Amino acid sequence: MEFFNEIELKKIDEIKSHYPESKAALLPVLWMVQEKYGWISEDSMKKVGDLLNIPYEHILGVVTFYTMYNKKPVGKIHLQICTNVSCMLRGGYELFKYVSDKLGIKNKEVTADGMFSVEEVECLGSCATAPMLQVNNQNFYENLSQEKVDKLIDSLHSEQKVNNT
Amino acid sequence: MENMKIILKDIPDLHKIEVYESNGGYSALEKALKKMTPDEVINEVKTSNLRGRGGACFYTGLKWTFMPKETPKPKYLCCNGDESEPGSFKDREIFEKNPHQFIEGTLLACYAMGIKAAYVYIRGEYYKWINLLQNAIDDAYKKGYIGKNILGSEFSTDIYIHRGAGAYICGEESALMNSVEGKRGYPRVKPPFPAAYGLWGNPTTINNIETLSNIPEIIKNGGQWFSKIGEPKHPGTLLFGVSGHVNKPGVYELETGTPLMTIINDYCGGVTDGKEIKMVIPGGSSMPPLTKEEALTIKMDDASLKAIGSAIGTAGVMVMNEEADIVKVLLRISKFYYHESCGQCTPCREGTGWMMRVLKRIDEGKGRMSDLDLLIEVAQNIEGNTICALGDAAAWPVKWTIKKFRKEFEAKIPEVEEKSVPLNKVHSLRYS
Numbered sequence: 001m002e003f004f005n006e007i008e009l010k011k012i013d014e015i016k017s018h019y020p021e022s023k024a025a026l027l028p029v030l031w032m033v034q035e036k037y038g039w040i041s042e043d044s045m046k047k048v049g050d051l052l053n054i055p056y057e058h059i060l061g062v063v064t065f066y067t068m069y070n071k072k073p074v075g076k077i078h079l080q081i082c083t084n085v086s087c088m089l090r091g092g093y094e095l096f097k098y099v100s101d102k103l104g105i106k107n108k109e110v111t112a113d114g115m116f117s118v119e120e121v122e123c124l125g126s127c128a129t130a131p132m133l134q135v136n137n138q139n140f141y142e143n144l145s146q147e148k149v150d151k152l153i154d155s156l157h158s159e160q161k162v163n164n165t
Numbered sequence: 166m167e168n169m170k171i172i173l174k175d176i177p178d179l180h181k182i183e184v185y186e187s188n189g190g191y192s193a194l195e196k197a198l199k200k201m202t203p204d205e206v207i208n209e210v211k212t213s214n215l216r217g218r219g220g221a222c223f224y225t226g227l228k229w230t231f232m233p234k235e236t237p238k239p240k241y242l243c244c245n246g247d248e249s250e251p252g253s254f255k256d257r258e259i260f261e262k263n264p265h266q267f268i269e270g271t272l273l274a275c276y277a278m279g280i281k282a283a284y285v286y287i288r289g290e291y292y293k294w295i296n297l298l299q300n301a302i303d304d305a306y307k308k309g310y311i312g313k314n315i316l317g318s319e320f321s322t323d324i325y326i327h328r329g330a331g332a333y334i335c336g337e338e339s340a341l342m343n344s345v346e347g348k349r350g351y352p353r354v355k356p357p358f359p360a361a362y363g364l365w366g367n368p369t370t371i372n373n374i375e376t377l378s379n380i381p382e383i384i385k386n387g388g389q390w391f392s393k394i395g396e397p398k399h400p401g402t403l404l405f406g407v408s409g410h411v412n413k414p415g416v417y418e419l420e421t422g423t424p425l426m427t428i429i430n431d432y433c434g435g436v437t438d439g440k441e442i443k444m445v446i447p448g449g450s451s452m453p454p455l456t457k458e459e460a461l462t463i464k465m466d467d468a469s470l471k472a473i474g475s476a477i478g479t480a481g482v483m484v485m486n487e488e489a490d491i492v493k494v495l496l497r498i499s500k501f502y503y504h505e506s507c508g509q510c511t512p513c514r515e516g517t518g519w520m521m522r523v524l525k526r527i528d529e530g531k532g533r534m535s536d537l538d539l540l541i542e543v544a545q546n547i548e549g550n551t552i553c554a555l556g557d558a559a560a561w562p563v564k565w566t567i568k569k570f571r572k573e574f575e576a577k578i579p580e581v582e583e584k585s586v587p588l589n590k591v592h593s594l595r596y597s
Contacts, residue, residue: 018323020239023347026347027328028327031289031328054347058348065350066289066329067330067332068289068290068329085251085494088493088494089485089489090409122249122251122333122505123249123250123253125248125249125257127406128254128406128416130408134290
């Protein structure tokens with residue numbers, strides 16, 4: 001598989017046109033890498049460096065600074081649970097414990113089948129709808145209870161299985 | 166009492182461009198482009214006394230005048246939608262319910278300051294809201310409100326979204342600019358200020374999403390009209406994001422100067438389970454907390470909160486009832502600032518970790534009475550000694566929560582104190 005296909009390269013050119021310097025396209029291009037490959041490897045960073053003409057060392061610095069870039073592979077379903085104050089007051093830690101116990105993994109670990117990973121994250125701006133979690137840096141699932149999170153995990157799991165077949 | 170709403174109006178489907186247009190949307194832009202000079206737009210905003218909604222309460226019109234008028238350099242606008250302060254969730258409401266009013270405000274700001282490109286910086290976690298705003302921007306491009314020769318005028322500007330990637334510090338304006346430039350989000354030393362040396366070294370203004378969303382109504386109805394809403398010294402409405410122990414948490418747009426208890430009781434349905442209030446954080450987790458007595462009488466505006474040693478911040482109100490464990494709350498807040506310190510300045514990088522570890526030992530029942538003064542001392546050594554305000558944001562809650570709720574901390578300290586806690590034991594408490 002090519003690192004980026006023609007459509008993606010066109011998209012990168014379009015992103016570059018938003019800024020006077022191509023270095024500024026780094027964050028959006030890293031997002032594209034992560035969305036395609038699930039995480040950002042050393043090899044990916046080097047390829048992005050060649051593409052945007054940025055030293056690898058700079059990219060490594062950027063990738064390690066921002067918490068949302070995965071520096072190692074995560075589960076296909078990456079559950080990000082907020083435990084900051086507003087969530088904590090409404091059961092964020094209990095939710096975190098319930099989910100990690102249910103999956104049998106600790107913070108930032110991946111299940112043996114590579115399906116799930118769980119991460120304790122900082123405030124996601126969902127304070128009025130606590131407790132909550134985010135999946136794969138995308139959708140928010142709010143006002144959660146144990147029953148709701150059971151259902152959520154089941155439906156995400158079956159969705160993933162369907163996608164794989 | 167019917168409440169004045171400037172941004173989150175009760176109009177169904179207002180996020181759709183046709184609905185926005187049929188409710189007077191983009192008429193302020195048309196008015197400005199056809200009948201007003203850029204200076205007249207700035208003067209109207211100055212007359213309105215609109216103050217920034219990102220926390221610093223700086224006068225928006227005055228900020229705009231800092232931009233150089235005659236310059237060969239390109240000028241930029243950054244719209245700050247990083248919204249990462251715990252307890253703040255108002256900008257996402259704007260992206261969801263009234264994105265075009267924000268876009269129109271951004272366009273008016275660009276016209277007023279002669280700006281050709283605006284970057285909307287949105288936290289990476291707001292995937293859904295980034296897409297919602299992008300759809301709205303695309304619609305506005307199609308209708309000719311953004312792009313070349315807007316509404317047939319000489320004025321052209323572009324609006325781009327720049328997605329963050331998980332860093333609280335990027336809400337700090339100079340860190341935000343570094344992040345747009347594709348760098349680590351390190352705050353810059355000021356001066357030079359952004360109006361002189363901002364994005365790529367060019368004149369730049371940074372405004373909060375809510376601030377910009379107020380501009381269209383100011384241009385439509387006049388600065389005088391706006392200046393008379395709410396508290397005269399801090400006019401307009403605020404999007405109060407209420408969370409924690411209340412029955413109906415959410416975002417409520419209310420005039421400045423609304424009493425806190427009106428917000429909690431009349432809008433949020435009171436404290437959960439009919440309990441008493443113990444503590445309220447009035448403007449996001451970095452703001453000094455209020456005691457129950459303070460909460461009962463305080464009005465929510467800049468001057469009223471400053472008078473009792475707190476601040477309005479982002480108007481993210483966090484309510485804690487009588488059962489809340491204040492030590493755990495402060496430990497959680499400290500853990501956040503330790504995690505988010507960018508690491509440039511020693512007082513913040515080291516101090517936030519020290520505060521968190523000492524608080525953890527108190528919470529675990531291994532603290533000493535002297536720890537309380539130690540925490541205040543560490544906080545005071547961070548405050549004012551860092552490049553950006555994250556140091557203050559980390560120090561204030563520690564200093565003021567201990568000063569105001571000292572008994573809560575003392576209750577967790579054992580009568581027979583451990584003589585000394587070996588350093589390696591302290592280090593074993595390190596955040597993983």
